[in-house]
Amino acid sequence: MSINKEQALKQYFGYDSFRPQQAEIIDTVMAGNDCLVLMPTGGGKSVCFQIPAIMREGLTVVISPLIALMKDQVEALRVNGVNAAFLNSSLSGAEQDQVMWQAKIGELKLLYIAPERLFSGNTFEFLREWNVSLFAIDESHCISSWGHDFRPEYRQLSALKKYFPEVPVIALTATADRVTRRDILKQIGIEEAQTFIASFDRPNLSLNVLPGRGRIQQIQTFLKKHNGQAGIIYCLSRKGTETVAASLQKAGFEAEFYHAGLPSEKRSKVQEQFLRDDIQVIVATVAFGMGIDKSNVRWVIHYNLPSNVESFYQEIGRAGRDGSPSDTVLFYSYMDIITRQEMIANSDQSEEQKELLNAKLNRMKQYAEADICRRRILLSYFNEAVEQDCGNCDVCRNPRSRFDATVIAQKALSGIARTKEKVAMGMLIDILRGSKNKNILQYGYDQLPTFGVGRDMRSEEWAEYISQLLNSGVMDIAYDEAHSFKLNPASNQVLYGKRKVELVRFISLSERKAKEEAQLPKEKPKQEIIRDALFERLRTLRKQISDRMGVPPYVVFTDATLSEMAQKRPVSEAQMKAVSGIGTERFRNYGETFIKEIVDFARENTKPGTRVAKGMTYIETWDLFKAGYSLKVIAEKRDLNPVTIISHLVKLKEDGHDINLKALIDPAVYKIIVTAAQEMSIRRDEPLKPLFELLNEKYDYGQIKLALAVWEEERGN
Ligand code: ADP
Numbered sequence: 001m002s003i004n005k006e007q008a009l010k011q012y013f014g015y016d017s018f019r020p021q022q023a024e025i026i027d028t029v030m031a032g033n034d035c036l037v038l039m040p041t042g043g044g045k046s047v048c049f050q051i052p053a054i055m056r057e058g059l060t061v062v063i064s065p066l067i068a069l070m071k072d073q074v075e076a077l078r079v080n081g082v083n084a085a086f087l088n089s090s091l092s093g094a095e096q097d098q099v100m101w102q103a104k105i106g107e108l109k110l111l112y113i114a115p116e117r118l119f120s121g122n123t124f125e126f127l128r129e130w131n132v133s134l135f136a137i138d139e140s141h142c143i144s145s146w147g148h149d150f151r152p153e154y155r156q157l158s159a160l161k162k163y164f165p166e167v168p169v170i171a172l173t174a175t176a177d178r179v180t181r182r183d184i185l186k187q188i189g190i191e192e193a194q195t196f197i198a199s200f201d202r203p204n205l206s207l208n209v210l211p212g213r214g215r216i217q218q219i220q221t222f223l224k225k226h227n228g229q230a231g232i233i234y235c236l237s238r239k240g241t242e243t244v245a246a247s248l249q250k251a252g253f254e255a256e257f258y259h260a261g262l263p264s265e266k267r268s269k270v271q272e273q274f275l276r277d278d279i280q281v282i283v284a285t286v287a288f289g290m291g292i293d294k295s296n297v298r299w300v301i302h303y304n305l306p307s308n309v310e311s312f313y314q315e316i317g318r319a320g321r322d323g324s325p326s327d328t329v330l331f332y333s334y335m336d337i338i339t340r341q342e343m344i345a346n347s348d349q350s351e352e353q354k355e356l357l358n359a360k361l362n363r364m365k366q367y368a369e370a371d372i373c374r375r376r377i378l379l380s381y382f383n384e385a386v387e388q389d390c391g392n393c394d395v396c397r398n399p400r401s402r403f404d405a406t407v408i409a410q411k412a413l414s415g416i417a418r419t420k421e422k423v424a425m426g427m428l429i430d431i432l433r434g435s436k437n438k439n440i441l442q443y444g445y446d447q448l449p450t451f452g453v454g455r456d457m458r459s460e461e462w463a464e465y466i467s468q469l470l471n472s473g474v475m476d477i478a479y480d481e482a483h484s485f486k487l488n489p490a491s492n493q494v495l496y497g498k499r500k501v502e503l504v505r506f507i508s509l510s511e512r513k514a515k516e517e518a519q520l521p522k523e524k525p526k527q528e529i530i531r532d533a534l535f536e537r538l539r540t541l542r543k544q545i546s547d548r549m550g551v552p553p554y555v556v557f558t559d560a561t562l563s564e565m566a567q568k569r570p571v572s573e574a575q576m577k578a579v580s581g582i583g584t585e586r587f588r589n590y591g592e593t594f595i596k597e598i599v600d601f602a603r604e605n606t607k608p609g610t611r612v613a614k615g616m617t618y619i620e621t622w623d624l625f626k627a628g629y630s631l632k633v634i635a636e637k638r639d640l641n642p643v644t645i646i647s648h649l650v651k652l653k654e655d656g657h658d659i660n661l662k663a664l665i666d667p668a669v670y671k672i673i674v675t676a677a678q679e680m681s682i683r684r685d686e687p688l689k690p691l692f693e694l695l696n697e698k699y700d701y702g703q704i705k706l707a708l709a710v711w712e713e714e715r716g717n
């Protein structure tokens, strides 16, 4: 029996359609051609080689450097009914022999292996005895020293094409600029391979930049809103991760920190707990996340500014891999730019290299300071043209307005001039706002003509505008002189009225929030309440199952699948399989358990008067019917018309429930109704009144509906 790729996608992965490029890539591989696939993290690279693996005769060898992921990837395939295994050092000798044996006798469709394992011992010799039909090289940028994660052991992969010229190779990566891309092809020896570049857009990620003041406070508010959802807070330094985690813990949040300085057992433990949904909040350096394939990371916060757009995009890309909506937040202040610049200046890189790093940092700054759609900026960085604003970034939701701020700039700059360029942010604001504190009085700053000229604006407003002035280059800062502000030629032009300054109008956080909240519906619609409550129930069930299996929860079902389930509330096999992500084997593994949970939930929530009652009516009928009650009793119990109950049952039957409708109707009555219907050639979905009248109003609408449903069914079969 052979199936086509669409059938394979449905049967094994439970998806109805391919994402852009997936089908073309699969066709290319199926035709026996090499290819290079560039897709963002979460873009759906795996099915590009998994489906050919399933459809092709023989074994697909998947080379990946991420040993920690292999077990989960293999488990996810097995749950989907695909024979897969992995070979790495976490297996005992006997287990490895077992896998090698399975590969030899052709029991496996996919074998995951790390390059160092592939070229150790005599594994490579064995390959020739196995019927290898495809090589998939994941994270293929690791082969290039131009990439950001060069691994020397990847270089050995050039042997593949040499010894297996007939076997196609599919190389995959999420990040590769032109140079790296060319190098990958060259190193693997597949220069002629077709390259597929998918869009790097990740529309499910919301993009937000928040001012860096009061970050901890802001994070706490954020966490309360994202209660129960997993996410990562990235900090610049190890120390930073510890202090941020400590202050969150102090505020009552369960947060753990993670950095490369921790003992390795501790690191694996934290990582494992995060994968298993046992810890929701991780405060980490960028060391965290490589090799984490958790699909239900719901948010990523950057506590500090990343050094370049590539890193930033990769880090936020760890959120929402399942395609469900996820939030990203970048905290930004001028201090972060300075810290980064300092780091570059003090590094032992060449001048040329430093220039490059500064240029990259500058692109990051442009993103952070954008007053146009942030997604446009990101995607243009990756050379992708964008037609429209995204509507899912803070700028789109809260359009910025620019105004002539020359006077504001002059006030600030003259404050700096009058204090002989000796003051930093706090003091300058105090002078402008006319605060008479000890320091001000000590230096006699209250005597300056500038004292109090900016009373009309709040401190945070000044802080924002001064940052913008710094960012736009009309003043400087000397971080080696206690961050005191300095004038430059541009400052003088502004001061003497020779240059105008435009700034982006300040919106306070509370205004911003109020505005965003005003856009949300006041009260959650009933449907949403049901959905959220059920989602939690299903999530708990998923956790129980995954704990029992010893795998992360998303291996059982992704959040996206769970969320669709909570919304559609499938209670039959057909309905359940219509949910995206539930293939044949996955249904067999978990389908009934989840249906039972949905039905139980319905039963508990259908008490009259509860908000959830509506929408559950079919399920309640089904429940009583299954319990063996007659139509009449069900109607009484539910205080509904029997005709309504019949239409429920007909609908339930259509949805794939096992109901013998024919048994519910007297055969003689059935015959009479059907004969009349035939005469009138009437169908169930047409008005039934004429038929009712033709039958002298002897049979009620319930019986008529039932008879027609049975009739249709019999004709259908
Ligand atoms: P990548 O390896 O590119 O980071 P994955 O292969 O892990 O991404 O896919 C990300 C998610 O998208 C997974 O949950 C996967 O099952 C899902 N996915 C892949 N292809 C499709 C598709 N055609 N329809 C729906 N979901 C898909």
Ligand code: ZN
Pocket: 372, 373, 374, 375, 376, 389, 390, 391, 392, 393, 394, 395, 396
């Ligand atoms: Zn936008």
